[in-house]
Amino acid sequence: MSESYFEGDYETLAKVKSAICNIFILADTSGSMRQNGNIHQLNTAIQELKPKLSGMQSDDVEIHIGVCTFGSDVRWRTEGQDGTPAAVPVSSFVWSDVQAKAYTPMGKAFSLLDEAMSRQSFFKNDVILRPPVVLMITDGDPTDEWEEPLKKLKGNKWFKRSYRVVIGPEVRNVQNVLEEFTDNPQSILPYFGSTQDSLKKLGKLIEACIARTTQYSSSIIMPNTNRMDQDASSEEIICHETGEIVQSVIAEQGGWDFMDEDFFEDSPNPVTDDEADDSSNDPASGSSDNTDKQEEETIEDIGDDDLIWSEF
Numbered sequence: 001m002s003e004s005y006f007e008g009d010y011e012t013l014a015k016v017k018s019a020i021c022n023i024f025i026l027a028d029t030s031g032s033m034r035q036n037g038n039i040h041q042l043n044t045a046i047q048e049l050k051p052k053l054s055g056m057q058s059d060d061v062e063i064h065i066g067v068c069t070f071g072s073d074v075r076w077r078t079e080g081q082d083g084t085p086a087a088v089p090v091s092s093f094v095w096s097d098v099q100a101k102a103y104t105p106m107g108k109a110f111s112l113l114d115e116a117m118s119r120q121s122f123f124k125n126d127v128i129l130r131p132p133v134v135l136m137i138t139d140g141d142p143t144d145e146w147e148e149p150l151k152k153l154k155g156n157k158w159f160k161r162s163y164r165v166v167i168g169p170e171v172r173n174v175q176n177v178l179e180e181f182t183d184n185p186q187s188i189l190p191y192f193g194s195t196q197d198s199l200k201k202l203g204k205l206i207e208a209c210i211a212r213t214t215q216y217s218s219s220i221i222m223p224n225t226n227r228m229d230q231d232a233s234s235e236e237i238i239c240h241e242t243g244e245i246v247q248s249v250i251a252e253q254g255g256w257d258f259m260d261e262d263f264f265e266d267s268p269n270p271v272t273d274d275e276a277d278d279s280s281n282d283p284a285s286g287s288s289d290n291t292d293k294q295e296e297e298t299i300e301d302i303g304d305d306d307l308i309w310s311e312f
Helices: 010-015 031-047 049-056 106-116 147-154 172-182 202-213 233-252 261-266 289-293
Strands: 019-028 061-070 074-076 133-137 163-169 188-191 219-221 309-311
Touching (some): 019 031, 061 106, 061 202, 172 188
Parallel strands (some): 019 133, 163 188
């Protein structure tokens, strides 16, 4: 074992067979996701993750997955044995297809992810953790207030040291949000119209990110600890590695000229959630973006600003 920042009981580490890598997926289920069969492709891609993730586990890595959808409501679709939201072992992961309707409350999804990434929530105190992998899949820009929730999320130390990837549309106004989320425009896998080709790469993206967590950036968080080395270099390394991973996937697809200014100027505006789901404007339907602006419950996060990271 190389030099470590951990100042605790190494017998605990020796008894643990593997460290947990949590995979978080934020999935857009707004009305516009009905266009081009995108919601069907999303459901299929998540359904197919279980066998792929099972094959990625090893003596060093145990994979857990948590999925949060944002559309007509915003909630975690994965639950622990006690029925509370949780990232679950891949062996017990079950996905039920979701429908596309209403708006894009992305800001609320950011808030739920921020609450989840804590030793007091999804990250249990008695386990060793590897850097999380966070993937967001969306086809448009937020319809709720997202800047403050994202700012708070980006202050979360666990999020800052996560592999962040976005599958999103190549549209300039949307790209601004996605770049803010990833902190690296190279970490965005764009698509045109249909998400089909990009979602086929979902398993490959996750596999590559997990592989990186076990290589030279393989920092781990020891159990029952709540302090982190404050050196920001590992954050920069992970951010850079994520961009490399996404760009390698793009290269495998043959490459696209995403920086073509003519494309941006000539591209039509994407279908909006209002256009895709007129029923969401009907007060009788019960669907409204008012839920996006409900007061968010806060969870006091003691100690997670300062976590211990060690390296094998």
